Amino acid sequence: MASTTVDTRHGAVRGAVAGGVIAFKGIPYAAPPVGPNRFLPPQPVVPWTGVRDATRFGPTAPKAPYAPPLDALIHEVDVPGEDYLNLNVWTPDLSGRLPVMVWIHGGAFVNGSGSAYDGSAFARDGVVCVTLNYRLGTDGFLYFEDTANRGLLDQVAALQWVQDNIEAFGGDPGQITVFGESAGGMSIGMLLGMPKATGLFHRAILQSGGSQHAVGPATAEKLKLALAGKLGVAPTKEGFSAVPTEQLVVAQQQLRGAVAMQPDPGLWGEAALTMLPFAPVIDGDTIPGPPNEHLAEGVDILVGSNSDEFRLYVVPNGAFDYIGEERLNAAFRQFGLDPVEGRAVYQASRPGAAANELFCAVFTDWHFRIPAIRIAERARTAYMYEFAWQAPTFDGKLGACHAADIPFVFDNLDDNLFENLLGPHLPQHLADTMHSAWVSFATHGNPGWFPYETGNRSTMRFDIESEVVVHPQAEELALWEGVR
Structure with missing residues (x-):
């Protein structure tokens, strides 16, 4: 296997060359978040001597498997080790000055890994692609007043590493696009309002994740107490540090299940609606206030969602077939809508x-x-999309579910991480269309259709036949006016 070496600010790394793409994997951007560093903001990397091997993925953040049946449908990469604040780079040309795309993975802030994704297609098309790992669950998002949002601060540290080092990999530090899905998109929604992230990226793509799912300190404290109660420890850094990792990650998933099964605001605060017990906290410091009200100036945005997102959570487990009028009416009331009016619309x-x-x-x-719409309405320049391709699996009930867009964005249908969920033989022409739009936005700031404006609400609908639509679901959008 051919290899090549790049000098970073912390030391030299050796990557692998294949098919015109050079891949560097497992490069640390912060010190291992263990021992005294565990609940601190990300600490600096200790420089190394010699050449560090970067031909294999590094460790990933500790996590429990997805709950069944999703554990068999969504591919996870799990590499044990302490040095998991690392990133991966795919580049076509070390001497270039190419646009850069930095991927932030999803997984409800308790699952996922940047190492599950292959950025080769972006490099093939003239973009330097970076994926990263960040702290999850308790380590990344459990609230402590003096060190909140550690997972987001990890992402900031990775973006700072990109600013400082990406030129050596052929990237342009003045042309960086962050993109992410689900919790990754939500993370970007937070980064857009974080002073510490100012100037670290210039464009942003938010897939199936906005910025309304943060919680306040009071809710974060309730969730911390609930987790400590499950574990039988004091709700302190020392208490959680004493719990073995294998036990801790299981308790995290149990807490998420408890919130979903009993969505009572009296118990869980805002998390009763978001169903995310581990999430960004509006702490007044790292996140000064509601992110939608503090979008970074000068950052162009591409944002959207899938037509049938929520079916991922009710079709594979069979719950979809048992949802009737009572649960529908309860859903309207849960979100502050009138059931009669909502049903009619x-x-x-x-x-x-x-x-x-x-x-x-x-x-x-x-x-x-x-x-997604709320972000587009507040951005300087925003482009809106909807992913509408219907998966054939589960007798067609799955539709354009959550995460179905990812293999098309990465154009890796031959190595589809979601084959068990979406099936084989995905339409390549849809991947060509969607992937090229992402590359165009990162390269030129325009994905290929008109910006979103309230006068037309122009939206690209990606499907077997993709087209721009105006004012999609206008009556339904009006129903949500004033609803948080």
């Missing part, structure tokens, strides 16, 4: 749709579509 645009289909549409809108 959603039914009008979906003639013949059953209660379970309307239920998923309402949850999709609250969690994903409406937050």
